[in-house]
Amino acid sequence: AGMAETFLFYDIETTGLSRAFDQILEFAAIRTDLDLNEIDRFTAKIRLRPDVIPSAAAILVTRLRIADCLSGRCEYDAMRDIHAQLNRPGTVSIGYNSIGFDDEFLRFGFHRNLLPPYTHQFANGCRRMDLLPITLMYWLYRREVLKWPEPNGRASLKLEDIGALNSLFSGPSHQAIRDVEAALRLARLLAREERMWRYLEGCFRTDIDARRMEELPVAVSSASGDHRLAVLVAGEFGTRLRFQAPVISLGHSIPYPKQSLWLRLDQPDLRGCREESLPACTWVARKRAGEPGILLPPTERYLEPIGPERRRQMQANLDWLRSQPALFARIADHHRHFRYAFIPDLDPDASLYQTGFWSRPDEALCRAFHAASTAEKMAMADRFASPEARILAQRILFRNFDEGLTPELTRARSRHHQRVSSATPMTDVAGTPRTTPQVGAAEILRLRESPEVDEAGRRLLNELYDYITQRFSGPGVA
Numbered sequence: 001a002g003m004a005e006t007f008l009f010y011d012i013e014t015t016g017l018s019r020a021f022d023q024i025l026e027f028a029a030i031r032t033d034l035d036l037n038e039i040d041r042f043t044a045k046i047r048l049r050p051d052v053i054p055s056a057a058a059i060l061v062t063r064l065r066i067a068d069c070l071s072g073r074c075e076y077d078a079m080r081d082i083h084a085q086l087n088r089p090g091t092v093s094i095g096y097n098s099i100g101f102d103d104e105f106l107r108f109g110f111h112r113n114l115l116p117p118y119t120h121q122f123a124n125g126c127r128r129m130d131l132l133p134i135t136l137m138y139w140l141y142r143r144e145v146l147k148w149p150e151p152n153g154r155a156s157l158k159l160e161d162i163g164a165l166n167s168l169f170s171g172p173s174h175q176a177i178r179d180v181e182a183a184l185r186l187a188r189l190l191a192r193e194e195r196m197w198r199y200l201e202g203c204f205r206t207d208i209d210a211r212r213m214e215e216l217p218v219a220v221s222s223a224s225g226d227h228r229l230a231v232l233v234a235g236e237f238g239t240r241l242r243f244q245a246p247v248i249s250l251g252h253s254i255p256y257p258k259q260s261l262w263l264r265l266d267q268p269d270l271r272g273c274r275e276e277s278l279p280a281c282t283w284v285a286r287k288r289a290g291e292p293g294i295l296l297p298p299t300e301r302y303l304e305p306i307g308p309e310r311r312r313q314m315q316a317n318l319d320w321l322r323s324q325p326a327l328f329a330r331i332a333d334h335h336r337h338f339r340y341a342f343i344p345d346l347d348p349d350a351s352l353y354q355t356g357f358w359s360r361p362d363e364a365l366c367r368a369f370h371a372a373s374t375a376e377k378m379a380m381a382d383r384f385a386s387p388e389a390r391i392l393a394q395r396i397l398f399r400n401f402d403e404g405l406t407p408e409l410t411r412a413r414s415r416h417h418q419r420v421s422s423a424t425p426m427t428d429v430a431g432t433p434r435t436t437p438q439v440g441a442a443e444i445l446r447l448r449e450s451p452e453v454d455e456a457g458r459r460l461l462n463e464l465y466d467y468i469t470q471r472f473s474g475p476g477v478a
Contacts, residue, residue, distance in 0.1 A: 234293030
């Protein structure tokens with residue numbers, strides 16, 4: 001790496017959990033050198049977009065009043081600044097569960113605002129890390145470094161719980177800058193174990209991670225190549241499985257060549273697998289080099305936490321796969337050829353993974369669009385070749401600029417508002433519906449009755465209810 005790398009620790013607070021349809025309300029970041037000394041910090045408070053219906057549950061977490069959400073910078077300007085921060089050459093962006101959550105929110109935000117959604121992952125010496133899988137590894141193999149919270153008797157790896165027990169917070173959690181400070185303090189504690197920290201840092205470097213995968217031992221050889229054995233550590237396995245599972249490689253995906261595929265070996269149903277029941281009895285993890293989960297060599301030390309019962313399953317499944325080369329080849333083949341279904345009529349806000357990259361001329365037009373004055377932008381919106389890009393450009397204008405909209409943009413805005421206010425929701429790639437005003441209002445009424453919600457919480461909910469019912473008045477809202 002020719003350029004000096006810096007860490008950008010960051011955190012976001014959002015209006016809800018939908019990457020495609022919710023938005024960021026607060027972004028905070030602290031830039032440090034590689035020894036974790038602070039260089040500078042950056043925060044952005046973003047105004048609620050006129051078409052977003054905040055989730056009541058999210059408001060109870062962030063404790064943001066609707067009146068506060070309506071102040072701040074417009075999303076388009078803020079996202080351009082955030083994009084510039086993450087794309088500064090040599091930036092390693094890192095947060096707590098950032099690859100699993102925050103980063104996807106940013107990518108959709110960049111996409112929606114016609115900014116390149118992926119460059120901060122690979123261009124100009126930029127890359128990403130995530131403190132959650134790193135912390136997980138310390139919980140598994142270097143537990144003495146921290147005090148570990150166990151509410152209701154099970155380990156919690158939530159930043160707020162770890163932070164509370166290890167005095168990492170200087171103020172309430174769920175304020176973006178407080179969470180960033182806590183994550184940075186956590187990283188400083190973990191980095192004291194220098195060898196461990198360096199090793200885990202390598203898990204987020206594409207070249208090092210790819211080389212480590214090549215060094216894993218071969219358990220089975222077949223017509224499609226060598227199948228390597230490993231222990232996969234990933235948050236989604238949960239504490240009951242001690243966050244890890246034994247896996248065997250199936251090779252790389254054909255439609256998504258950067259993804260390697262790993263078949264779980266601790267599932268008893270695997271041995272009942274027949275050609276016709278393939279998808280139901282095989283569980284496959286997708287892994288890109290330099291990204292979570294973390295693959296460890298299947299040595300005694302790393303297999304030990306899996307426990308004797310799952311190790312017996314693993315051995316039985318391995319023996320079975322070796323004795324069924326034709327069926328093993330079919331399993332590998334099925335998963336390597338799998339591609340996600342194309343979703344017709346997907347809303348452009350949600351189409352990040354489906355539209356792929358813009359054409360070269362549209363990419364150039366995006367750059368010109370960002371550089372143009374507001375009036376020039378209005379004239380440019382319908383020059384994009386991609387219908388999705390045209391709609392997103394129009395939305396940028398009517399979501400962020402009220403003054404001087406052309407009649408065409410005013411009409412587009414009211415069509416969009418009608419669509420968002422209707423009781424039939426748009427859905428994202430996973431088929432998850434966008435919150436409708438009806439569903440949003442009903443959620444508030446349900447939560448308001450909950451004994452968990454305090455007086456201040458009820459006030460927040462009442463303000464949100466008034467906002468939704470006034471702004472999105474439609475059938476069945478108020």
